[in-house]
Amino acid sequence: xxxxxxxxxxxxxxxxxxxxxxxxxxxxxxxxxxxxxxxxxxxxxxxxxxxxxxxxxxxxxxxxxxxxxxxxxxxxxxxxxxxxxxxxxxxxxxxxxxxxxxxxxxxxxxxxxxxxxxxxxxxxxxxxxxxxxxxxxxxxxxxxxxxxxxxxxxxxxxxxxxxxxxxxxxxxxxxxxxxxxxxxxxxxxxxxxxxxxxxxxxxxxxxxxxxxxxxxxxxxxxxxxxxxxxxxxxxxxxxxxxxxxxxxxxxxxxxxxxxxxxxxxxxxxxxxxxxxxxxxxxxxxxxxxxxxxxxxxxxxxxxxxxxxxxxxxxxxxxxxxxxxxxxxxxxxxxxxxxxxxxxxxxxxxxxxxxxx
Amino acid sequence: xxxxxxxxxxxxxxxxxxxxxxxxxxxxxxxxxxxxxxxxxxxxxxxxxxxxxxxxxxxxxxxxxxxxxxxxxxxxxxxxxxxxxxxxxxxxxxxxxxxxxxxxx
Numbered sequence: 001x002x003x004x005x006x007x008x009x010x011x012x013x014x015x016x017x018x019x020x021x022x023x024x025x026x027x028x029x030x031x032x033x034x035x036x037x038x039x040x041x042x043x044x045x046x047x048x049x050x051x052x053x054x055x056x057x058x059x060x061x062x063x064x065x066x067x068x069x070x071x072x073x074x075x076x077x078x079x080x081x082x083x084x085x086x087x088x089x090x091x092x093x094x095x096x097x098x099x100x101x102x103x104x105x106x107x108x109x110x111x112x113x114x115x116x117x118x119x120x121x122x123x124x125x126x127x128x129x130x131x132x133x134x135x136x137x138x139x140x141x142x143x144x145x146x147x148x149x150x151x152x153x154x155x156x157x158x159x160x161x162x163x164x165x166x167x168x169x170x171x172x173x174x175x176x177x178x179x180x181x182x183x184x185x186x187x188x189x190x191x192x193x194x195x196x197x198x199x200x201x202x203x204x205x206x207x208x209x210x211x212x213x214x215x216x217x218x219x220x221x222x223x224x225x226x227x228x229x230x231x232x233x234x235x236x237x238x239x240x241x242x243x244x245x246x247x248x249x250x251x252x253x254x255x256x257x258x259x260x261x262x263x264x265x266x267x268x269x270x271x272x273x274x275x276x277x278x279x280x281x282x283x284x285x286x287x288x289x290x291x292x293x294x295x296x297x298x299x300x301x302x303x304x305x306x307x308x309x310x311x312x313x314x315x316x317x318x319x320x321x322x323x324x325x326x327x328x329x330x331x332x333x334x335x336x337x338x339x340x341x342x343x344x345x346x347x348x349x350x351x352x353x354x355x356x
Numbered sequence: 357x358x359x360x361x362x363x364x365x366x367x368x369x370x371x372x373x374x375x376x377x378x379x380x381x382x383x384x385x386x387x388x389x390x391x392x393x394x395x396x397x398x399x400x401x402x403x404x405x406x407x408x409x410x411x412x413x414x415x416x417x418x419x420x421x422x423x424x425x426x427x428x429x430x431x432x433x434x435x436x437x438x439x440x441x442x443x444x445x446x447x448x449x450x451x452x453x454x455x456x457x458x459x460x461x
Contacts, residue, residue: 141401180443
């Protein structure tokens with residue numbers, strides 16, 4: 001239990017100095033020991049150690065002080081509040097990353113397609129002009145797959161980073177924490193009731209509510225700060241990766257444009273040779289022309305997509321910048337409103353319990 | 357700089373061969389022209405591969421750094437999950453104790 005709860009401790013800077021606050025609050029029981037609700041514990045069959053524990057907690061006003069300490073912690077926490085990045089900014093970054101990965105994967109396929117198609121055109125035309133019969137056709141020079149793999153690896157890392165961002169930014173998580181802490185408070189109340197039927201547990205519920213609201217808020221704050229820290233650290237690496245990828249994709253784009261122009265020239269040359277053969281009908285030639293043009297158009301679209309690489313990678317960087325600078329103000333307000341409402345309701349309940 | 361110039365020269369050469377095919381070469385010269393084109397493409401590919409290789413060490417570093425950032429984010433999520441699980445487990449344990457307590461008393 002110690003490890004998970006240690007995580008609730010807010011990061012340095014937000015609650016710096018809170019131990020002092022707790023000390024000053026915890027120093028008050030002596031002053032408030034004259035309160036009317038402080039009674040001597042009844043003599044029951046409950047063991048001494050357990051009775052002492054609950055007598056201190058439930059009857060000496062310790063819980064009120066505990067709640068006040070939490071309020072102090074939360075008040076200090078509010079001073080350094082940080083908000084989550086906007087969910088849509090995180091989603092936009094993930095989409096931009098996927099687009100860039102798809103682009104590079106298509107670039108890798110395109111290298112093979114153009115090398116094979118150019119090799120085939122040369123081999124088949126040589127055969128048509130009664131030159132050598134090369135089978136299978138020899139592909140034009142290919143880039144080593146390793147060249148593309150290194151780039152896919154960095155984009156894959158960016159993709160996983162984007163997925164981790166989306167997972168940690170789950171808007172429901174602080175609420176889940178609050179629910180779990182609140183549930184813990186309920187079972188503690190039930191436990192105290194069973195262990196000491198005469199114990200005054202009317203203050204347990206409100207205190208559990210305050211602790212739950214405070215824990216929810218502090219964990220949300222802590223996560224928001226940590227997420228921003230990671231995003232700020234990763235930002236220069238992302239920018240450098242995007243710059244390198246843009247440069248490399250520019251080089252690949254030049255290569256594929258050249259290969260595509262060569263394919264068109266090879267196809268044209270083959271069509272000229274076919275036209276010279278009087279046995280090939282005009283209708284057949286037109287059909288061949290349409291087939292070649294359709295194929296060329298499809299490849300030209302794929303090459304043209306690479307032209308968008310700079311824009312796509314810039315979009316990726318912009319999306320990350322937006323993610324870093326955006327603040328989910330709505331969520332921040334909702335979280336704060338929930339916190340204030342929960343605390344004010346529970347403090348009222350505590351006051352009532354104290355008066356009764 | 358020498359590399360850049362050589363690359364530009366090979367590119368120009370590829371352009372000349374492509375233009376020749378575009379305008380039509382006699383069938384008897386087709387093999388010579390396409391052999392030359394293939395050879396030029398092999399050279400150009402060598403240059404392009406060399407240029408792409410230059411940045412690969414940096415890609416490896418960046419990949420590692422980004423994986424570290426991913427791990428950091430996963431740690432944040434794990435810590436939050438542990439808080440929830442810890443509270444739930446504690447609640448379960450206390451609930452069991454509560455049910456056992458009347459028997460012990």
